[in-house]
Structure formats: structure tokens, C-alpha cells
Amino acid sequence: MLDGLEAALRRSHPDRPAVLGRRGIRRGDLADLAAGYAGALHHRGLAAGDTIGVAVRPGPRALAIMLAAYRLGLRVAVLDPSAGPDVLTARLALARPALVVADAAAQAVAGWAQRLAGRAGLALPALDRLGPVVTVGRRLPGSAPALAPRGPAGVPDRSDSDGDAVIVFTSGTTSRPRAVVHTRASVNAGMAAVTGLVGPRPGDVVLGGTFFVLVPSLAAGAAVVQPARSARRLAVQLDRVRPRHTYLTPPQLRAVLDAGARFTGSVYSGSAPVSAALLGRVRAAGATAAYGVYALTELFPAAAVEAAEKASFDGDGDLIGAPLPGVEASLDETGQLLLAGPSAAHRYLGEEPLNAVATGDVARLDADGRIVLAGRCKDMILRRAENIYPGLYEPALHVSGVNLALLVGVPAGDGDERLVAVVEPQPGADERAVRKSLTAPLARMGAARPDAVVFAPVPVAGRSRKPDRAAAAALAARLTGSGRG
Template structure:
């Protein structure tokens, strides 16, 4: 049976549900999933996945259909996700933190006829005829809450009969992941079965396998979680989930379950380093640490390396795929200011404003081609074309929207999102350059710089600052301190002190919200 698993993984394309079925046959009593006091072995995971698939098939859902899930982390969520795949349907995991308007727009875009949700989501997102598939839309309550829909316990098919067999094709939609919406209404990113298969095969090289215990503390709708959670289960490991990240609880779970792998976002590393329990927690087994989704400062990387031995790998990429870099921080301690080198099989280029390819070393927008690239944005052909770039030979690349350059050793030094770049008096100003200086002030914990309207310059930089605990800096003094240390065009017009920066659930600073806040505060222009 082990040979069957190895044979599957050796194939250029395969089925993730089939791998889980093989794991259940090979080690049925091995723990697959842990959440709070709930434990599922592979036999139970496989049986639950099959019951969901049969329920969907009985409702007429299968290949070509989309199943939406909008709920907090739960065992039922995992079973629903895997079961939809087993039936051949694509999954659209929607963020419960999104507004009701955005959720309805996402549901309408993906065209799901079934949405699985819970009580908390139903309270903020009442569905009615005319939304999504209208009267044909079916709601199932993962937590059996009557206000959320048909009870999960009644909807699930009874018995142990196998669902109808499906044969997924490489170009089938595997899931539709909606972007974080940092710049407006989220777009549905179609990831194919082939793209997800490449993620699973790649995970083998990072130590995922039957002995892996992977601790995930980010939401299940996030691609950050899925790139760790799905390979963990496909390769026969144990997945430990948290409903919500808490640094002290995370450390307790890591030690209790002997976690070997973890995928975290930078703000979670920051909170772990600041947790009083960190230095007295035994994390000796947790040797495979990964980070992605938001800027990871060189200082924080260095602190993690110093206090938490083992591998630390930063991934730079996008849910859309194409662009993919890896920085093995433990092997390259002098390159912590970079996001690493292009990963194996990834082709990274740099282009100017007119889409012309730039020579190595020049700064421009990063575009990438790799095995893991989205099929496109769901039902948004125009947006898909905007996200693509083709070289002279017609090779397809995905545009990142990020600015960067290649250093002399082949490492990528990242700048900013193109949309976050500030044009002041005709000069391009990159917020990250200003932020890196401002964060050196002893009273500054974190900061974000945005461009705001200026009658004199068109745009001008403004800094939002979170002070270190116990510190009460004066905004004007911070502004003056900063402006003596940056170039003339980089000088900020104002510093705004805030208790916290707005972030998505995976730690990205929502600069769009800061720009909106600037207007709401009556500061229309400077």
C-alpha cells in the first residue's frame, strides 16, 4: 500500500482525494486532524469526506459546480472541503470577516448553488432570494444552527456507501480563492487541480510526510493555510488547527502535540517572540518553520533565527501563482533583507511601466511563470488579461503588482506594490523606503506610509505609527526626526498616531483602509 502512495506521488498529475483514500487504507488509525478536543483518524476523515461527496451528488452537484464555504474553523469545514473535491466540485472558501456586500458579490460571482456556513456568519450575512442563485440557493449549517440553514447532521448522507467515482482532469477548477480585498471587491482566483497537485509534490521536499505534525493558526479560507494543510493530509501527516491565533495557546499546542511544521504570517512571529512563555516552551521538534503573506522584516527574521533554532523559510509569491521565491533564512543570514531567490522551476522577470523587459539588476514590476499558476480570475476575463504578461516567445507570466530588483547574487530585493507607490511632484516614492527609516525610531513599534492628495504635489506621504508599549511620542517630533533622515521627496507631511494598523486576518496591512480613514478624518488634502 505504501508503494501505491509513492507511485501516485511520482505521477505528473494525481488526485488529492485519492491520496487521502490511500492514507486511510494504509494507516487508518493514524491521527489526521486535531482541533480542540476533537480528533479524527484517517479512516474517519475518509468516511466523512465520502459522506459529504454523496450528499452533494444526491443534490445534483459535481464537476462543473462550485460549493461555497463561509464559516469559522471546524472539523465539518475540513470534511466539507475535502468532500466537495471528492465529488469533483470546486470549492469557494469565503472569508467570514468580509462585509455582507462583498460576500454576496463573491457568491454571485462564483455561482454556487450551495453554501455551507455557521451561526456567526448567518447573523451578519442574511441570504435571500435574488442573491447568488436566488431561490435555488441551498444553505447548510455546519454547526446545526437553524438560522444558518439546513442542519449539517441531517444533510449528511447516512451509511458508508462510496460516492460515484470521478476522474478529475488537470485543468478542472480545484478551488476559487478570493483575494484579500485590500484594494476593493475581491476577485476569484481559479486554482486548477494541476496547480494544487504541484503544491503537494513540492511539499515532500520540505519534510511533509507521515511523521509530520503541522500546526496551522490561520483561517481555512486563506491560501496561506491551504498550502500547508492540504499537503499535510495528502501526505499522511497530522494537522493541528486553531480556531483563532493566540500566542500562548499556540506555544502550548506546539509542545503538547510535538509540532514539526508550521506556517505563520509575520505578525504571528512577532507576537510569539513577545510572548512571555516563548523562551520556556520546548519547541525542539518544530524544525520546519515557514512564513508568507506579508512583509517579513529582516530584524524579525534575525530574532526568530537567534531564539528559535531550525529551518526558517520565507515564501514570496501570490495566490495567483507564477511569482515564487524562497529565502532559506538559516542558510543565508546576510540576505534577510531580501525575499530570496526564484524557486526551482520559477522564471522571474522584471518589466517597466510599458511592459518592456528590463535587464538584470534594474528595478521594475516582478512577473513570474511557474508550474503553479492560476487559470484566471473567475468570470472576469478582462481582469485576467490585465494580470498576464507574455514574453517575446509568447510564454505566459503573472504580474505581481510588486516592484523589485535582482541583486548581484540572484536574490530579489522587494520594493512596494505598484498601487502603493506615491508620485509626488513627478517623482516616484516607495513607502517601504520611508517605513524602514521610521521603524528605527526607538518609540516606534510599527508603521505604514500612504500617499494622500496634495494640492501642491499631487500626492504626498503621510505616516501612520503605532508606538511601543509605554511610549507616548509626539507626532510632530516624529515627523521632524524622520524628515531629517530621508530624501526631500520622501518627507512626510504628517504623522498620525494610532493604536493599531488595520490588517487582514493573515496580517496584511490594509493601506486602502488607511487612505479611507484619512478622508473620514476630514483631512481631504495637505
């Protein structure tokens, strides 16, 4: 898919929009921008196998840089400037990019790029100082020198080569960050899987902001619009562009639904748990289909389930659907879900190749081969010598009127834990009605019934705004008056 995208942008309706909106661009112009950046990177002496760090906001420039890197056979290390200077320093030390490409906003947020550009202040243990930084797009005072697009004459085309394509950092401390390495083959396989799941068509409008949304859509001839940041503006945007396909995270969906949004076409959501209740709200708001997508940085996408199938599931745990074509699911001796397939990452940087991706999720495979999650291995709660996996029971707590619900353990003082349900009602929901609706699900939990139920906003963290279990446990301890042992 990536091999021929630049040519497809020129060949197929080059005057049509590729990305809509204030920072939009036509298909042919996007191809020209990618070719210009390829020329600029080649002129700086970068060659196949080199690594560049990219800290550019999602949009046409970021996509053009990625396409340029792909054409030259470069490896891209995706950098998040909001991670903070210490974490960024450790990640840069691990990836060792020959060049860091950043926009002015990323440099301003990070507060590190100017020092890098001056090759001062970030000398790392046992490493030479890091390479130079360049700016794409508009420069601000103090920004690094510009990476100006150049003519593509003499630029080699390594787009059909093998090897590493991208490094994505997932977690880790400043001393040991962890980085997922995808090859060019696994990236292409992942995007092919997205195409098979979604089925974008020429002329469609697709709303979404990630690379895995942009590339399959553009390759199919669709136009992409990036979601507005505020829920109110996003609701207006959905009404104005009426996308055939929409990709939003669960927090984005909840916020825009609370803002009164209406949907058209199919809606896909992932990166955090997606409840049947949330998918049901999306369908009720006009979507023709609503899917929860199970994906990891190491394998995207892995499984998907539509709202109706998820709502009809009455077993314990969280049904995430059957593995997508090519994805192989199995369990290890502890019940942890293992995944393999063409779209799986090759390895973690500095480690041996992966035979399978260990997801960290406890799961089971039902009689139809569908994956049912029971919770995170590390989230297990020990109460009265019984192991309780929260994910096995949390879906039942998402009754009408509930935005989010978590089960967390609060230390009881003797190595045991109290089990507390933290429930976040939807805005305007009647708390008494929600408590009444929870009566039956709580009764069905048997030995895993929580010791207390508290109503409060569930803490979230990270760029995807996932529920923060540690913060929720601390909140539950305060609200229930539980002391630390």
C-alpha cells in the same frame, strides 16, 4: 497529491491523529467523513463541473468537504462570512453555486444563510434566486437543513479529472468582485511546492490552519494542530505540542512573541510583509530556521527566504528570495513583477486565461536571480516630482524595537505629498532608543528621507491583518497636522 489523499489516510496508520486538539480527528475517520460527504453531495444530484460555495471554519469538516468536492469533480467557491452580506451577495452572484455548504457559526456571523435557505430576500439582478444552503456539523436554531454524511455506494470518483478546482475571492466591491480560479492541476502543483519547501515527514507535528498546510502535511503522514486564536493560548500551545514546522502570519508571530512564546523546528510566515527583524526574533526565540514566504492567491508559494539570508542583505528594497522551483519571474516595462508556473491560477472568473500573474509589486531581479521588492505599484508616493516606492525603504526602518513601519504620503495641498514614517514600537521598547536606532537608516534614505516620523500603532485590516496604508496615511495626517488640499 489530492488524488490519493483519501486512500493514503486509510492505508497509512489510520488510527493515528490527523488533526490534533479539541476538534481533532484520526486519519481513518477523516477519510470516512470525506467519503460520507461525497455520498451526501452526490445524493443531492451534484455532478462534475458543478460549483458549491463553502463557508466552513478551518478544520476537519472543512477539509472533508474539500476532499469530497475534489472526489466528485466539483468546483469550490470559498466564501468568507465576515465579508458582509452585500459583498457576499455579489460574490455568490458571480460564482452561482448550486449549493452553499456552511457551518452554524458561519451562518450566524453572516446573517444571510437563513434567508438563502428560505430562497427569499436575495434575488439578484438578471439572476434567478440562489440555490439552497445546508449545514455541516452542529445545527443551531435557524440553521439550514443538515448535510448528513451518507454511504459512498455508487459515488463516482472524478478525482483524476481536469478542470477548475477552486474559486478564491481576493478583493473587489459589491459591483465587481474579483475571483481567482485555480485548476486541479495548479492546486496540486502549489501543494507539491509547499512539500518541497517544508519537507513534512511521517510522525511530525505541524502547526497551521490553512488548506495548503493541512493537505501536504497529511499526505506526508504528519499530524496537524490548528493555532489557538489568542496569543497567550498559542504560546502555551507551542510549548505543549512542540511542532517541527509552524505556519503563522506576521501579526500572529508578533503577538505570540510578545506573549513570550518559544519555538521549535522551522517557522514559515507570509500573507503580509515579513521583516528581517521579525524573522530574527523568531530565531532568537528558539526556531532552528525562520522563513519569509512570498505568495499570492494567484500563485502559492512563489519565493522564500531564510532569516540569515534576509538579514545579510544590505541593498535597497525587500529581499524575498529566489523563485521556488518551477516559478518563472520577469518584469514588465514598468518594473512590475510577473510570475508564471504550474501553480499559477488559470484565470480570473469571467476573464481570459492568464499568461502570467501581474503581482502589483515593483521589483528587480539581482545578479543571483533573487527577487527584491520595491513596493506596491499603487502605493507610489509623489514628492517634489520624484516617485518614491515605500517598499524600497521600509525594510531599513525595522530596527531593533520596531514592530511595524510604513512610509505613507500625506497630501500637501498642491498635488504634492509629504512623506511620513509611521513607526510602531514593540511593547515595552524605549522610544528614545528606537529613535536613536533610526538615525542612521533615515540618513541613508537620501532624497526619500521622510518629512516626519510619528510613533503610533500601525493600522491593520483584513483577515490576515495586513498594514492598512490608507488608514495609516489618515493617521499620519492627523498626527502631523497636515491638511487636505
